[in-house]
Amino acid sequence: xxxxxxxxxxxxxxxxxxxxxxxxxxxxxxxxxxxxxxxxxxxxxxxxxxxxxxxxxxxxxxxxxxxxxxxxxxxxxxxxxxxxxxxxxxxxxxxxxxxxxxxxxxxxxxxxxxxxxxxxxxxxxxxxxxxxxxxxxxxxxxxxxxxxxxxxxxxxxxxxxxxxxxxxxxxxxxxxxxxxxxxxxx
Amino acid sequence: xxxxxxxxxxxxxxxxxxxxxxxxxxxxxxxxxxxxxxxxxxxxxxxxxxxxxxxxxxxxxxxxxxxxxxxxxxxxxxxxxxxxxxxxxxxxxxxxxxxxxxxxxxxxxxxxxxxxxxxxxxxxxxxxxxxxxxxxxxxxxxxxxxxxxxxxxxxxxxxxxxxxxxxxxxxxxxxxxxxxxxxxxxxxxxxxxxxxxxxxxxxxxxxxxxxxxxxxxxxxxxxxxxxxxxxxxxxxxxxxxxxxxxxxxxxxxxxxxxxxxxxxxxxxxxxxxxxxxxxxxxxxxxxxxxxxxxxxxxxxxxxxxxxxxxxxxxxxxxxxxxxxxxxxxxx
Numbered sequence: 001x002x003x004x005x006x007x008x009x010x011x012x013x014x015x016x017x018x019x020x021x022x023x024x025x026x027x028x029x030x031x032x033x034x035x036x037x038x039x040x041x042x043x044x045x046x047x048x049x050x051x052x053x054x055x056x057x058x059x060x061x062x063x064x065x066x067x068x069x070x071x072x073x074x075x076x077x078x079x080x081x082x083x084x085x086x087x088x089x090x091x092x093x094x095x096x097x098x099x100x101x102x103x104x105x106x107x108x109x110x111x112x113x114x115x116x117x118x119x120x121x122x123x124x125x126x127x128x129x130x131x132x133x134x135x136x137x138x139x140x141x142x143x144x145x146x147x148x149x150x151x152x153x154x155x156x157x158x159x160x161x162x163x164x165x166x167x168x169x170x171x172x173x174x175x176x177x178x179x180x181x182x183x184x185x186x
Numbered sequence: 187x188x189x190x191x192x193x194x195x196x197x198x199x200x201x202x203x204x205x206x207x208x209x210x211x212x213x214x215x216x217x218x219x220x221x222x223x224x225x226x227x228x229x230x231x232x233x234x235x236x237x238x239x240x241x242x243x244x245x246x247x248x249x250x251x252x253x254x255x256x257x258x259x260x261x262x263x264x265x266x267x268x269x270x271x272x273x274x275x276x277x278x279x280x281x282x283x284x285x286x287x288x289x290x291x292x293x294x295x296x297x298x299x300x301x302x303x304x305x306x307x308x309x310x311x312x313x314x315x316x317x318x319x320x321x322x323x324x325x326x327x328x329x330x331x332x333x334x335x336x337x338x339x340x341x342x343x344x345x346x347x348x349x350x351x352x353x354x355x356x357x358x359x360x361x362x363x364x365x366x367x368x369x370x371x372x373x374x375x376x377x378x379x380x381x382x383x384x385x386x387x388x389x390x391x392x393x394x395x396x397x398x399x400x401x402x403x404x405x406x407x408x409x410x411x412x413x414x415x416x417x418x419x420x421x422x423x424x425x426x427x428x429x430x431x432x433x434x435x436x437x438x439x440x441x442x443x444x445x446x447x448x449x450x451x452x453x454x455x456x457x458x459x460x461x462x463x464x465x466x467x468x469x470x471x472x473x474x475x476x477x478x479x480x481x482x483x484x485x486x487x488x489x490x491x492x493x494x495x496x497x498x499x500x501x502x503x504x505x506x507x508x509x510x511x512x513x514x515x516x517x
Contacts, residue, residue, distance in 0.1 A: 003191030003208070003233060024192045024234070027221075047222050051288060060262070060291040066221045067292070070192050071214065071236050117287060126266045129282040129423065134275050136268040153423035154286020 009073040013038065014082025022069045029053045029064035032079060040080035040109045044156070051155035054110035054117075055079050061117030080109035083116070092116055092172040101168035103159035111155045115169045118151045119143075119176055143173050188230040194239065198366050198400060201237050205396050206368055208233040213398055215258060215297035218289050223302060227311045228319060238294070242400055245269070251406035257296030257399045261285070261352065264295060274404060276413035276432045277355040280450075283417040284351035286424050296399035299353060299363065299379070300391070303346035303454075304426055306331060317343045318387045325387075328490065334428050337487040337496045339453040344387030345490060347451050348380065349426050355415055357456035358432040358448035359404050367397035376402075380455035387454070409436040409444040412515060416507050417450070418499060427451035429496050431503040435511040437471040445508070447483075449500055459483040462504065471512045473505055480504035 011018045011031065018036055029046070032038040032055075044052030046065045053064040056078035083090045092115050095101065102108040122143050127134040130150040131141045141147055148166045157165065191208070195201030205211045211233035214220060223229040242256035245267050253269055264270055265281040285293065307313040307326040315324035327335055327345050335345040353376070361376040374392055381389050393399070404410075413434035419425040430450035436443040445466045447459035462483035469475050480501040487497050 003193075005189040005191055007192060024190055025187045025224075047225065048218060048289060051286065054288055057291075061288045062292050063218070063288045066216075066218050066289075068192070068214075068217060068221060068234075071194075071217070071238065073194075114288065117291070121262075121266075121287065124266070126262070127271065127278065127282060129279070129417075131282075134265075134271045134278045134282070136271050150423050151287055154288050 007070050009070045011036075011069065011072055011077060012075065013077045014079060020069065024068065024070050026069045027065055028055070028067040028069050028072050028077070031069040032064060038079055038081055042106055042109055044107065044110075049156075050107070051114060052107050052110040054113040054155065056113055056116060059120070061114050078113070080113060083112065091175045092119070092168070095168040095172040095175070096165070099164050099168045099171060101161060101165045102157070103161050107155060107157045111152070111157065111165055114152060114155045115172060118148070118169060119173045122147070122151070122173065123176070143170065145170065187224050187227070188232070190231050191233040192236065193233065194236040196239070198240060198242070198398060201235055201240060202366055202368055202396060202398055204235045205233075205398070211235060213237045215294035216260065216292035218285070218293045219297065219301040223309070226309065228302070228309060237398065248403065253404045255295050255402045255404070257401055258294045261290035261293045261295070261298065262287070264352070265290065272411070274355065274359055274407070274410045274413065276358065276410065276415040276434060277352070277404075279415035280351040280355035280417075280430075280432060283415060283427075283430070295352070295402055298350055299399065299402070301350060304349045305335065305346040308346060318346060321386070321388045332490045333492045334426070334451065335490060335493055336453050337489045337493060338449070338457055339383060339455070340488065341383045341385065341387070343385050344383050344454065346387065346454060348453065348455050349451070350456065351415070351417060351427065351430060351450060353456040354430055354448045354450035355413075355432040356402060356404070357458045358413070358434060358446040359407050359410050362403045362405070363399055364401040364403065365393055365397040365399050367394045369394065371400075372397070376456070377458060383454045390454075407434070407446070409434045409446060412436065412511055413446070414507050414511060416503055418503065429499040429503060431500070431507055433504070433507045433511060435471070435508055435515065437512050437515045440471055442466045442469055442471050442475070447504065452496055452500060459504075461486075471508075473509050476505045476508040477501065
């Protein structure tokens with residue numbers, strides 16, 4: 001008996017439900033771009049090495065090129081199209097604009113989705129590979145430029161806009177820490 | 187990519203039973219390695235059994251003071267867990283040294299242990315010689331590009347390395363792998379989990395056919411509270427190791443009471459440096475002793491023409507990291 005190689009999946013993207021019938025080989029990235037016209041998420045390497053396809057899945061930054069659409073059934077996905085609040089840019093988007101955190105812009109949606117994850121992960125007290133002391137008693141590390149570079153290292157920028165990207169993430173993270181700004185979510 | 191069927195498992199016996207229904211079936215965890223290998227055609231499963239939603243996602247303290255990490259816990263959750271960071275800091279550091287934030291959010295502990303080598307001849311099916319991918323086809327790396335291949339425990343049939351960072355710390359801390367197969371539950375010490383390369387590099391683990399990893403348990407190890415993972419790679423971040431070390435050291439009155447050492451990126455498995463540990467235990471905690479211990483372990487190294495640099499690299503890692511740990515203990 002041959003098992004089916006297609007199936008149904010319901011993707012919950014930016015709060016909207018999208019029921020789809022997919023070939024099981026379809027990645028979330030291809031479903032977003034080819035089936036749902038959500039082309040903000042970019043295909044770079046398509047093998048998990050560049051970060052251009054980064055989206056948030058259940059609030060955590062993930063690579064949509066290595067996520068099968070059928071296995072994303074019922075999970076909450078946030079793409080770059082869902083980051084702003086209507087016409088009001090998200091503080092991370094605004095910081096990238098204000099500080100020129102890009103050149104050609106192709107990696108930018110992935111950079112921004114990754115930055116959302118970085119800010120959330122740091123706020124939750126997660127250490128990184130450059131955190132001097134990972135023991136909980138050492139307390140949280142400050143989100144220094146070194147920490148940002150390490151935490152954002154899964155997002156390549158072939159234009160080399162890294163200096164401005166680090167500044168943009170630092171500014172957005174600082175604005176997220178001030179009480180008057182409650183915009184950062186992930 | 188070959189067309190494949192997909193089933194989502196809801197409990198462990200169900201997952202094992204589903205896998206047994208089709209010869210070329212694979213468990214799907216985070217998919218960060220398997221989906222990539224399916225795209226290139228290295229892996230061509232007929233069925234994926236999705237195990238990511240199985241109830242194996244918890245980290246629990248064991249009664250004896252160790253930790254039991256469920257197989258579907260993500261790398262991120264291992265590295266963020268307070269008891270991992272407190273009791274086995276080198277494990278948190280090893281996980282954080284691997285891959286990227288996005289990949290660590292997806293990848294699972296069980297999948298990490300079962301990930302495949304990043305040898306370029308294995309990963310690219312247009313290369314015709316790879317004994318691991320096509321048994322009996324030869325090893326292109328021995329006379330080819332092998333600057334990041336094995337120096338310990340390899341054979342003429344395969345010189346690939348295991349790419350895991352997490353596994354190196356797990357090896358240092360005597361992790362035990364729990365699994366379930368159609369024949370019931372079982373356990374394997376990590377030291378017995380990976381098979382010797384020999385003439386069968388395509389046979390990588392001692393898991394019974396169709397077995398699902400359910401957990402990794404760390405026995406209590408007070409020495410692990412003073413531990414460190416140090417990774418050397420060709421760029422500052424987001425790259426596989428060319429050499430790495432997990433080390434833990436307990437020095438009392440200048441004498442090595444207990445030491446744990448495991449090497450990464452030098453063998454087909456995380457390499458527990460038991461000879462170095464034996465040489466050090468009970469002796470002085472000095473740089474000279476650390477160097478002698480590293481030499482004792484690396485005496486077994488058989489480097490290839492282009493990876494001999496790994497011998498002094500690992501030697502220097504041992505001396506540097508143990509010296510740091512000894513100095514911190516003396517403060």
